[in-house]
Amino acid sequence: MTELVVKTCGPMTTLQDRGRLGYQRFGVSPSGAMDKRSLALTNALVGNAPETAALEFMNLGGTLAASGGDLRIALAGAGATLRIEGTAIPPHTTAILRDGETAEIGHARTGTFAYLAVAGGFAIAPQLGSLSFHPRSKLGxxxxxxxxxxxxxxxxxxxxxxxxxxxxxxxPQLPDTIRVMLGPQDDYFTEDAIRLFLESEFTITPQADRMGFQLSGPKLDHAKGFNIVSDGIVDGHIQVPGAGHPIVLMRDRQTTGGYPKIATVISADLDHFAQLRPGSPVRFRAVSREEAVAAAREAKAWIAALPDALIPVRFALTTEHLLSTNLIGGTVNALAPKVADA
Incomplete structure (x- = not known):
C-alpha cells in the first residue's frame, strides 16, 4: 500500500475538504478548510477536484515521507515552503516524493493555514460525506x-x-478592508455602534481558532439587549455578546446561536480573513447583496479556471541544473566603437 507517513507535525494539523454539507439541521457543524481557495489551488496542482481533502497545517509545518511508492504532492497557502530531501520546490509546483524520501513543510510565513494535497486524495472513509475533522464532535x-x-x-x-x-x-487580490453585509440583527445595535463597527480598526486577538476569531477594539453597544431567540449560523456571521466585542464565526462554528449578529463577512473575503494572524488589524466595509454575489461568482470562476493556468514543468530548478546549463550565449561591450558595415 502506498502511504504518506507523518514524521512530525503541529498539534492542529488536520484533514480538511470543502466541509460536511447538509447536516446543520441536525446540529452538525460543516467544518472544512479555512482557506478554500488555497485548498483548490493545491488540489489543482495534483489533478484533484477542488474540494478534495488535503492536510491543513495551522502555523506549524511538519515532515512527511512516502512509503510503498512514489507520490505526487503539492503545497499552497500562507507562504509555507516545501523541500524534498533538502531541495527547495518552487512555490505552487507539483513535486514528486519518491518512495522513502522525506518532504519538509515550513511554517506559515504570510498567514496561518497551508495545505498539502496528494494526487487522488487519501483513501480514507468519509463520515457524513466528508473527511473534515471537527475537534469538538470528533467527526472525520x-x-x-x-x-x-x-x-x-x-x-x-x-x-x-x-x-x-x-x-x-x-x-486573488487581498482586499484592504473585509467586506460585510449588515445584519441579520443590525437593528439590535445603536447607530453609533454600527458607525464604530464600519469606521474603526479592530485587532485579531489570541482567542482565535477554527471556531471563531474574537476581535478587540471599540465596544459595540446593543440597542435591544444582547440575547435573541437562537437562530441559524453561517460562516462569517459576526456575533456581538454582552461585552460588546465582535466574534467572527469560522468553519467549525456552532449551527445556532443566541447573540445578535451585526454583520456577515461575505464568502469571497472569508478565506483572506481566515489567514489573518493574532495581532493583525482589520477593518470592515459594508457592501450590497449584488456586490457580495458578484464577488462570490468571481471567486468561483477563479477556482474553475485553475486547470487552465497550469503549465508542465520541463526540468527541476535546482542549483545543480543551473550550474550545468550554459546561461550565457555571448558578451557585448557597450562602450566599444561601432564597426561600420563592410
Whole structure:
C-alpha cells in the first residue's frame, strides 16, 4: 500500500475538504478548510477536484515521507515552503516524493493555514460525506482525530502517474478592508455602534481558532439587549455578546446561536480573513447583496479556471541544473566603437 507517513507535525494539523454539507439541521457543524481557495489551488496542482481533502497545517509545518511508492504532492497557502530531501520546490509546483524520501513543510510565513494535497486524495472513509475533522464532535479526520506523528495515511497508488505542473496565474487580490453585509440583527445595535463597527480598526486577538476569531477594539453597544431567540449560523456571521466585542464565526462554528449578529463577512473575503494572524488589524466595509454575489461568482470562476493556468514543468530548478546549463550565449561591450558595415 502506498502511504504518506507523518514524521512530525503541529498539534492542529488536520484533514480538511470543502466541509460536511447538509447536516446543520441536525446540529452538525460543516467544518472544512479555512482557506478554500488555497485548498483548490493545491488540489489543482495534483489533478484533484477542488474540494478534495488535503492536510491543513495551522502555523506549524511538519515532515512527511512516502512509503510503498512514489507520490505526487503539492503545497499552497500562507507562504509555507516545501523541500524534498533538502531541495527547495518552487512555490505552487507539483513535486514528486519518491518512495522513502522525506518532504519538509515550513511554517506559515504570510498567514496561518497551508495545505498539502496528494494526487487522488487519501483513501480514507468519509463520515457524513466528508473527511473534515471537527475537534469538538470528533467527526472525520484520521481515526477520529487530528493528524499525529506516526500516522500512516493511505493514498491512491493508481493516481500518482503524471508530469509535474506549475501554476502561472495570479493569486486573488487581498482586499484592504473585509467586506460585510449588515445584519441579520443590525437593528439590535445603536447607530453609533454600527458607525464604530464600519469606521474603526479592530485587532485579531489570541482567542482565535477554527471556531471563531474574537476581535478587540471599540465596544459595540446593543440597542435591544444582547440575547435573541437562537437562530441559524453561517460562516462569517459576526456575533456581538454582552461585552460588546465582535466574534467572527469560522468553519467549525456552532449551527445556532443566541447573540445578535451585526454583520456577515461575505464568502469571497472569508478565506483572506481566515489567514489573518493574532495581532493583525482589520477593518470592515459594508457592501450590497449584488456586490457580495458578484464577488462570490468571481471567486468561483477563479477556482474553475485553475486547470487552465497550469503549465508542465520541463526540468527541476535546482542549483545543480543551473550550474550545468550554459546561461550565457555571448558578451557585448557597450562602450566599444561601432564597426561600420563592410
Amino acid at each position: 479526520g484520521h481515526n477520529g482525530g487530528s493528524i499525529q506523528p506516526g500516522d500512516r495515511l493511505p493514498c491512491r497508488a493508481e493516481a500518482q502517474e503524471g508530469a509535474p505542473v506549475h501554476f502561472t496565474g495570479d493569486l
